[in-house]
Structure formats: C-alpha cells, structure tokens
Amino acid sequence: MIKLSKYVLYNILKSKIIIAYTLFLFIVATGLFQMEANSSKAILSLLNIILIVLPLVSLIFTTIHYYNSYEFIELMLSQPLSRKRVLLSEFSGVCFSLVMAFCIGVGIPVLLFATDVSIGISLILIGIFLSIIFTSFAFYTSVNARDKARGIGTALLLWFYFTLIYDGIILLILFTFSDYPLENFTLVMAALNPIDLGRIFIMLKMDSSAMMGYTGALFKDFFGSSSGMAFTFGCMILWAAVPLLLALRKFRKKDL
Amino acid sequence: MIRINHLNKKFKKLIALNNITVQFDEGQVVSLIGPNGSGKTTLIKTILGLVKPDSGQIYFRDKNIKQEGFTYRNEIGYMPQIGRYPENMTIGQLFSLLKNIRNKDENSLDYDLLKQYNLVSMYDKPMRTLSGGTRQKVSAAIAFLFRPPVLILDEPTAGLDPLSSEVLKEKILQTKKEGTLILISSHILSDLDDLTTDVMYLQDGKMKFFKNLATIQEDTGEIKLGKAIARLMKGEDPAANMISEILKTNR
Numbered sequence: 001m002i003k004l005s006k007y008v009l010y011n012i013l014k015s016k017i018i019i020a021y022t023l024f025l026f027i028v029a030t031g032l033f034q035m036e037a038n039s040s041k042a043i044l045s046l047l048n049i050i051l052i053v054l055p056l057v058s059l060i061f062t063t064i065h066y067y068n069s070y071e072f073i074e075l076m077l078s079q080p081l082s083r084k085r086v087l088l089s090e091f092s093g094v095c096f097s098l099v100m101a102f103c104i105g106v107g108i109p110v111l112l113f114a115t116d117v118s119i120g121i122s123l124i125l126i127g128i129f130l131s132i133i134f135t136s137f138a139f140y141t142s143v144n145a146r147d148k149a150r151g152i153g154t155a156l157l158l159w160f161y162f163t164l165i166y167d168g169i170i171l172l173i174l175f176t177f178s179d180y181p182l183e184n185f186t187l188v189m190a191a192l193n194p195i196d197l198g199r200i201f202i203m204l205k206m207d208s209s210a211m212m213g214y215t216g217a218l219f220k221d222f223f224g225s226s227s228g229m230a231f232t233f234g235c236m237i238l239w240a241a242v243p244l245l246l247a248l249r250k251f252r253k254k255d256l
Numbered sequence: 257m258i259r260i261n262h263l264n265k266k267f268k269k270l271i272a273l274n275n276i277t278v279q280f281d282e283g284q285v286v287s288l289i290g291p292n293g294s295g296k297t298t299l300i301k302t303i304l305g306l307v308k309p310d311s312g313q314i315y316f317r318d319k320n321i322k323q324e325g326f327t328y329r330n331e332i333g334y335m336p337q338i339g340r341y342p343e344n345m346t347i348g349q350l351f352s353l354l355k356n357i358r359n360k361d362e363n364s365l366d367y368d369l370l371k372q373y374n375l376v377s378m379y380d381k382p383m384r385t386l387s388g389g390t391r392q393k394v395s396a397a398i399a400f401l402f403r404p405p406v407l408i409l410d411e412p413t414a415g416l417d418p419l420s421s422e423v424l425k426e427k428i429l430q431t432k433k434e435g436t437l438i439l440i441s442s443h444i445l446s447d448l449d450d451l452t453t454d455v456m457y458l459q460d461g462k463m464k465f466f467k468n469l470a471t472i473q474e475d476t477g478e479i480k481l482g483k484a485i486a487r488l489m490k491g492e493d494p495a496a497n498m499i500s501e502i503l504k505t506n507r
Binding site: 003004007008010011012014015068069070071072074075076077078079080081082083253254255256 | 267301304305306307308325326327328329330332334336338339340341342343344345349354356357358382398
C-alpha cells in the first residue's frame with residue numbers, strides 16, 4: 001500500500017493548490033501572531049479561521065482529486081491490486097498531504113509564537129483531526145456520486161451543514177427549550193459535530209470560557225478532565241473512521 | 257482460458273449485458289464489435305472485475321474470478337479507452353510504479369513499444385504535458401509491458417496517428433504468434449482485418465454471433481471484415497434494410 005500512496009502523495013505535493021494552501025495558512029497564522037500582542041487572542045482568531053477554512057479545503061480538494069484520479073484508479077484496479085488497497089492508498093496520500101500542509105502552515109507559526117504551548121498543541125491536534133475527518137467525508141460522498149458536479153455539490157452541502165446549519169439548529173433548540181436544563185443535551189449535540197467539538201475543546205482551554213456561564217462551567221468540568229479528553233478524541237476518531245469504512249464498503253461493490 | 261457463463265448486467269433500466277455465454281482460448285484474437293452502447297466496454301470491464309455483474313460467472317483458467325480475488329489480473333494487460341493519468345506524475349514514475357506492483361523479473365519485461373514510440377526519451381515529462389495520442393501510446397506500452405498471457409485492448413487505435421497505429425498492429429501480430437489471447441474492441445474494422453481470428457458481435461447487450469473469421473468469410477463470400485459484417489447484419493437489422501432500400505430508389 002505504501003508503494004502506491006507514495007506516488008499519490010508525490011503527485012499531490014507537486015500540485016500548486018496544496019502549495020498555495022500551505023502558504024495561505026502560513027501567512028494568516030504568522031500575520032495574526034504579529035498583529036495581536038496577546039498570543040492567546042491570536043490563537044482564538046486563528047481557531048475561527050481554521051474551523052471554517054480547513055473543512056472546506058479538505059472537502060473540495062479531496063473531491064476534485066478523487067474525480068481527477070478516476071481513470072488512474074481504474075488503471076490501478078486493472079492491476080493485481082485489491083479495491084481496498086487502492087482506495088486506502090488514495091486516502092492516505094491525500095490525507096497526509098493535507099495534514100502536512102496544515103502542520104507546516106499553522107504548526108510552525110504556532111510553535112514559534114504561542115506563549116501557552118498546551119493550547120498551541122491542542123490547536124494543532126484538532127486541525128490534524130479535522131483534516132482527516134473531512135477528507136474521509138469527501139471520500140464517502142465522492143465514492144457515492146458518479147457525477148463530478150454532484151460530488152462537489154454534496155461536499156459543499158456537508159460543509160454548510162457542519163459550519164452553519166448545525167449551529168443554527170442548536171441555537172434554535174436552545175432558545176425554544178430555554179426553560180429546561182439542557183446542559184447534557186448540548187454536550188451530546190456538540191459531540192455530533194466535529195467542528196463544534198474542536199471549538200469547545202480549545203475554547204475551554206482558554207480563559208474565555210469563564211464568560212460562558214453555567215454551561216461553560218459544566219463543559220469545563222467535563223472536557224477539562226482526562227476522561228473528557230478521551231471522549232473528545234474518541235469522537236474524533238469515530239468521525240474519521242466511520243465515513244472511511246462506509247466509503248470502503250461502497251467502493252468494494254461499485255461499478256467503475 | 258476465459259469462460260463466461262450466462263452473464264447479466266443492468267445499469268438502472270439499461271440492459272448492458274444480456275445473458276452472455278462465451279469462451280475465449282489461447283492464441284485467439286477476438287474482435288469485439290458492435291454499435292456504440294452495445295456493451296463492449298462493459299464486457300471488458302466485467303472481465304477485469306471493474307464492473308460487478310448482476311448474475312453469471314466468469315472463469316479465468318477455470319477459476320471463478322469472484323473467488324480468485326485480484327491475483328488473476330497478474331496475467332492480464334489492459335489498455336483502456338481513455339488514458340488519463342495523475343497530472344504531475346512523469347512517464348518514468350508511472351512505469352516504475354507499475355513494475356513495483358507486479359514485481360516481475362526485469363529481464364522478462366517487454367520494452368518494445370516504449371522504444372518504438374520513443375517514450376524512453378520522455379521519461380521525465382509529466383503526464384499533463386502529453387498529447388492525447390502520446391497518452392494512448394503510454395497506455396499501449398503499459399498493456400504489453402509484462403508480456404501477459406491475456407491482452408485486453410479497448411479501442412487501441414483510436415487517437416493514434418497512422419504510423420503509430422501500424423506499429424501497434426505489428427506488435428499485436430507478433431504477440432499473437434506467441435499464443436497470447438487478445439481481445440480487441442474497435443470500430444475501425446479495417447484495422448482488425450489482418451489481426452483477428454474470431455469475431456464477437458454485440459448489440460444491445462446481446463451476443464448476436466461469435467464466429468471464426470474463416471467461417472464468416474465463407475458464409476458471406478466477402479474477404480474484407482467490414483463488408484462481411486455489413487452483409488451479415490443486413491439480414492438482421494430492419495433499419496439497415498430500410499436505408500439500402502431508400503438508397504436504391506434514389507438512384
């Protein structure tokens with residue numbers, strides 16, 4: 001498998017898009033640290049940008065890569081290789097390049113400028129997880145849709161759902177049922193969206209969580225503990241693994 | 257070598273393959289012909305395992321490919337209809353990747369087409385800079401590289417210039433002598449003339465006939481494949497009859 005993914009990776013690393021993406025992240029991250037005197041404020045701004053840009057780029061880049069590699073995948077499958085191996089090689093190639101772009105673009109400036117290293121490392125970890133999760137999502141949607149336009153459309157819809165619509169639904173529920181105790185419910189709802197999960201995980205590591213009232217205190221109590229940490233990363237791993245496994249299952253029976 | 261048993265495949269409502277039963281043996285050069293959308297490519301892809309049939313079995317050397325997994329493809333060289341490769345991959349990388357996958361002895365490889373098409377001198381060129389015809393040449397060279405006992409060529413000469421297509425035909429003739437089973441799908445019947453030993457005619461997913469070339473020539477009295485097929489189809493297809501009627505009255 002490593003043989004094939006090596007070539008997939010090599011092909012991607014030479015593409016201009018991934019270089020531009022790395023540069024963009026690097027400039028934004030360094031810029032934010034230079035402008036803000038307070039490094040934790042800079043991290044907060046960086047977090048908000050990452051949570052929007054990272055899923056979008058991962059989804060779109062993966063989808064386009066998949067459709068562009070369609071004939072190549074076909075050729076690989078006419079060789080003595082199993083379907084599982086071909087798809088996993090493609091996945092690991094794309095995933096690794098996106099994670100690398102993030103680690104160079106954001107990781108280096110964060111490690112250089114962040115005063116609180118533990119928050120910086122959490123930010124990098126969350127970023128890596130989000131890259132993997134949304135690559136995995138994109139593989140699932142592109143394996144399912146034969147048409148390129150439809151595949152990209154579905155990917156965009158997913159992005160809209162996770163960054164905007166989902167939060168809207170939660171707010172609506174919270175307002176409608178504001179008379180009831182909803183703390184545990186919000187905890188569950190947060191776990192059902194990897195972006196929210198990442199946001200809460202990092203926000204609670206900062207002092208700003210003090211302003212979030214009772215729910216914030218409960219969250220801090222939960223996510224701050226080591227079991228809360230295990231819970232976060234457990235959810236993240238599930239979010240990455242489930243779409244990939246579904247994609248593999250679909251791909252095994254698919255007509256190419 | 258390849259035995260196909262009551263193969264059926266539907267794409268939603270379209271019947272792509274309708275109850276196909278056929279056997280291909282060593283040394284045969286089988287021409288798959290038929291109108292567009294008659295199921296030629298689908299048949300090829302099912303043999304390769306790229307398309308999964310709804311029912312029916314395919315046996316490769318008497319082993320069901322469904323149970324065989326993917327190892328049987330070690331013995332197949334495939335040239336696809338459209339060859340598109342990762343943009344930034346160079347020709348050299350593509351070949352080293354394929355050699356890596358099959359892991360065959362370097363001395364047993366067939367670099368004939370690579371040399372004749374002058375691809376060796378372009379080893380460092382990335383795929384995106386290549387013309388359609390050159391990519392087709394790359395596909396052809398890949399199919400022949402491992403000297404496979406079975407060759408599957410999907411419209412091999414489409415997009416090739418006359419000289420390159422002649423080179424490819426020469427190569428096919430040469431491998432035919434070595435006892436390789438070759439499946440060719442093509443619309444250019446004149447290309448198939450000197451190559452083919454058997455003809456399989458598909459229409460609407462059904463196999464209309466599978467005949468030896470000599471038998472066809474005898475039956476129709478035509479030597480050229482194109483004319484012979486036209487004569488055979490005339491009896492079957494009312495539309496073809498109607499067109500020739502109209503042509504006659506206009507004269």
